[in-house]
Amino acid sequence: MALPPLRIGLLLPSTGVDTTQGTDAARGVELFLKTVDFRAGGRRLEAVAADDQAKPDVARARLQALVEHDGVDFVIGPISSAVALAIRDYVHEAGVPLLVPAAFTRVLTSPLRASPHIFRLSETSDQANYPMGRWLMDHTPHRRMVVLAADFAGGRHSAEAFMAGFRAAGGEIVSEVYPPFDTADFRPYLADLQNHDADAVYAWFAGGDAIWFVRQYHEAGLGRRMKLTGHSALISDSTLPTLGEAALGALCVGTYAAGISSDENRQFVQAYETAYKTPPSRYSECGWCAAALIVQAVDSLDGVTADRARLRKALVDALPCIKPPRGRMVFDAYQQAITPIYVTRTERQDGRLVNTVIDHLAAVSQEATWGWWNHGG
Numbered sequence: 001m002a003l004p005p006l007r008i009g010l011l012l013p014s015t016g017v018d019t020t021q022g023t024d025a026a027r028g029v030e031l032f033l034k035t036v037d038f039r040a041g042g043r044r045l046e047a048v049a050a051d052d053q054a055k056p057d058v059a060r061a062r063l064q065a066l067v068e069h070d071g072v073d074f075v076i077g078p079i080s081s082a083v084a085l086a087i088r089d090y091v092h093e094a095g096v097p098l099l100v101p102a103a104f105t106r107v108l109t110s111p112l113r114a115s116p117h118i119f120r121l122s123e124t125s126d127q128a129n130y131p132m133g134r135w136l137m138d139h140t141p142h143r144r145m146v147v148l149a150a151d152f153a154g155g156r157h158s159a160e161a162f163m164a165g166f167r168a169a170g171g172e173i174v175s176e177v178y179p180p181f182d183t184a185d186f187r188p189y190l191a192d193l194q195n196h197d198a199d200a201v202y203a204w205f206a207g208g209d210a211i212w213f214v215r216q217y218h219e220a221g222l223g224r225r226m227k228l229t230g231h232s233a234l235i236s237d238s239t240l241p242t243l244g245e246a247a248l249g250a251l252c253v254g255t256y257a258a259g260i261s262s263d264e265n266r267q268f269v270q271a272y273e274t275a276y277k278t279p280p281s282r283y284s285e286c287g288w289c290a291a292a293l294i295v296q297a298v299d300s301l302d303g304v305t306a307d308r309a310r311l312r313k314a315l316v317d318a319l320p321c322i323k324p325p326r327g328r329m330v331f332d333a334y335q336q337a338i339t340p341i342y343v344t345r346t347e348r349q350d351g352r353l354v355n356t357v358i359d360h361l362a363a364v365s366q367e368a369t370w371g372w373w374n375h376g377g
Contacts, residue, residue, distance in 0.1 A: 003303050005044035008294065009066035011052050011059060011077030011087075017182040017208045018054040021079045021283045024238055025101045027276055028287025029076055032295070040295040041303025052078055056086030063087050067096050073305060074099060076290045079283065081105035081125070081154035091117050095308055097315060099293060101286035105153045106161065109336035109366065110374060119315055119335045121289045122282070123255050125157035126369035128341050129204070129231055131361055132253040133165025135343060139359070140251070142199040142227060144172045148189065148213075149204040151178035158204040158231055164372040166202075174198045179209075186213050190220045201226050206233035211242055218246030232257065232355070235346050238281040240353040247346040247353060256282040256326045257344045257355040265325035285325050292322040329363075338365045 010029060013022035029047065038045045048070050052059035059078055066072045075091075075098045078084055084103035091098045092115040100108070100120040107113050109120050136142050147163055149155035156178065163173050174196050179189050193201070201222070205213045210233060217228060232254025235247050258269050258279045268288065272280040280288075296318035298305060305311050316331050327340040341361035347354060 003043050005046045006040070006074070006298065006305065007046045007048055007070060007072040008291075009063075009070065009072035009075040009077075010047055010049045011063055011066065011075050012049070013054040013079055014049070014051040016053045016055070018079050018206070020207050020236070020239065021102060021281075024281045024283035025076070025079065025287035027272070028101075028280065028284040028289075029291040031272055031275055032288045032291035036295050040298035041301055041305075043298065043303040045295075048072055052080075052083055054078075054080040054083060056083050059083040059087055060090060063090060067094050072096065074294050076101060076287065078103050080152075081108075081157065082152050084108050085113075085153060088113060088115065088118070091115060097311065099290040101290050102283055103154065105157050106366070106373070109334045110370075111334065114334040114336075116312055116335070119293070119331065121286050121293070121329075121337050123339050123341065123364070124336060124366045124369070125154060126161040127339065127364045127366055128253045128255065129158045129161040130165035130369040130372070131341065131364060132229075132343070133162050133167070133171060134169040135253070135359065135361070136166065136200075136229065136251075137169035137171050140200070140227070142171075142229070144174050144198045146175045146177065146193060146196050146198045146201050146226070147173060147203075148177045148179065148201060150181045150183075150206070150209055152181045154206070155181070155204045159202075160373075161369065162202050168372070181209070183209055184212050186216045187220070190216055190222060193222055193226065198226055200229055203228065203230035203234050206236075210234045210236065211239055214243050214250070215246045223249065227251065232282055232344065235355060236281040236283070237279040237355055238284065240279070240346070240355070244353070248348065250346045251343065252346075252355065253341060253343050254282055255339050255341060256285040257342055257357055259344065259354050259357050260326060260342065261357070262325070262327065264323045268325040289322065289324050292324070293318050296321050332365055332367065334366070336366050338363050
């Protein structure tokens with residue numbers, strides 16, 4: 001007797017400030033599933049979308065509906081760190097495997113909150129932001145920084161990690177600024193930057209916030225005095241056509257850029273641009289990886305997924321077997337990916353804007369960045 005289809009819930013925002021990231025992640029999932037004709041282990045795969053709107057209360061309700069009404073076997077999501085923390089306990093109690101493509105608050109996979117049912121494919125808020133502090137001290141003349149980040153878990157944790165790394169390397173933080181999440185007008189915050197004696201700005205914003213911030217930073221002429229640096233969510237490959245000249249020269253750090261020079265990434269970029277007429281972003285690649293992980297695990301079990309302990313082990317064992325565009329990954333003991341990290345500079349090449357990889361920080365574990373906060377963890 002044939003086994004029934006496996007259902008994959010997509011708990012991703014399709015409306016609101018994180019729409020771009022949610023769309024990119026969903027496209028990455030779809031792109032990979034098309035390569036296997038929506039099948040794994042002899043079973044049909046079905047995707048069920050639920051718009052979490054990047055709102056914790058909405059996400060909890062939508063997740064419960066996915067699990068208890070739609071009967072999903074896996075969930076891919078969320079994007080927002082605030083959402084991830086809000087749904088963590090439900091996931092832990094329900095036992096449904098949650099593959100996290102982007103929500104990267106450091107505590108989710110730390111000993112404080114890790115769950116055997118949560119598998120994160122993005123870096124933590126520390127794995128890229130913390131070493132970027134040392135990198136900037138080693139490779140640029142910037143010694144005095146202003147830090148700006150969205151005022152929620154993802155932004156705060158990113159800023160804290162960067163500041164810890166920069167200070168540990170001998171740098172000085174001149175000021176910290178935390179505009180509210182979903183801010184369209186950054187001009188009051190940017191006007192205040194004129195009063196600071198700093199070499200550069202380090203910023204963490206994403207989605208619509210990032211687009212507004214980068215454009216207004218450029219319009220204010222601040223880039224001529226303070227170099228714009230930050231996490232790769234700030235200057236996403238998929239938003240470069242929208243950002244235009246405002247993005248030029250920005251230095252960013254993260255797990256993925258469309259300019260990574262590997263055969264796997266070139267094939268991924270070509271397939272993605274053919275399908276969606278836009279470059280893939282870090283969210284696209286994480287969505288692709290989440291789908292690849294599910295397929296590899298289900299194939300290894302010949303489609304028999306009822307034993308959740310075996311399924312969890314299969315997911316852990318599957319990660320080194322897939323070929324992510326960013327490069328090889330493995331899970332640590334808390335099911336957090338140990339992932340390559342890249343530093344990029346936004347440049348114009350052959351008439352188009354690209355995030356050029358200028359350095360590779362190899363694989364960075366979350367444990368390697370714990371020293372400044374996880375005392376005794």
